[in-house]
Amino acid sequence: MLIPHDTRIALDTVVDLVNTAPQDEPAADTPADGPADGLADVAALYAFAQRHHISGVGTLGEKDLTAVREVRTRFAEVFAAPEARTAADLVNRLVAAAGTTPQLTDHDGYDWHVHYFAPDASIGDHLAADCGMALAFIIVAGEQDRLRRCEAPDCGRAFVDLSRNRSRRYCSSRTCGNRLHVAAYRARRREAAG
Numbered sequence: 001m002l003i004p005h006d007t008r009i010a011l012d013t014v015v016d017l018v019n020t021a022p023q024d025e026p027a028a029d030t031p032a033d034g035p036a037d038g039l040a041d042v043a044a045l046y047a048f049a050q051r052h053h054i055s056g057v058g059t060l061g062e063k064d065l066t067a068v069r070e071v072r073t074r075f076a077e078v079f080a081a082p083e084a085r086t087a088a089d090l091v092n093r094l095v096a097a098a099g100t101t102p103q104l105t106d107h108d109g110y111d112w113h114v115h116y117f118a119p120d121a122s123i124g125d126h127l128a129a130d131c132g133m134a135l136a137f138i139i140v141a142g143e144q145d146r147l148r149r150c151e152a153p154d155c156g157r158a159f160v161d162l163s164r165n166r167s168r169r170y171c172s173s174r175t176c177g178n179r180l181h182v183a184a185y186r187a188r189r190r191e192a193a194g
């Protein structure tokens, strides 16, 4: 699957956005007050915008934080969608609400690409438009099942499986994949010993 550079960047952004949400089922070893929200305050939202080079969104406030968290919930639903039609409906609603204005641009030395967010869009609308269209691209390509959640029992982080044979099961082979391999290995050893 050929994914344009800017779509790839928007996919990274939406995965990171979804993963800032506290997980529904916290791991047994997380503190009693539950896992932290990665977008706990406006400062965290600024850091997120900076991390993903989201420019032109002006001064951010509580309203933006609420809006972005709302968009985050919608994107989490797209990742949880059982099939393409459900995902498509969700993306359609998100993108329509964001008021997109597709615009070709080659700003800052990047190759020609399309910005979907309207000029002066708030950060919530910006994310809904550009990340929504990146997910639309995946759905159009017939690849909705690449939008996944990590299968490690206490993880559940979102990721986009861009592997050639769509075989990826974990958010990261270095952390979750490896952790499960070690656990399976120990279980086999216990079995062999008992």
Ligand SMILES: [Zn+2]
Residues within 6 Å of the ligand: 105, 107, 110, 113, 115
């Ligand atoms: Zn751009």
Ligand SMILES: [Zn+2]
Residues within 6 Å of the ligand: 150, 151, 152, 155, 156, 157, 170, 171, 172, 176
């Ligand atoms: Zn994981």
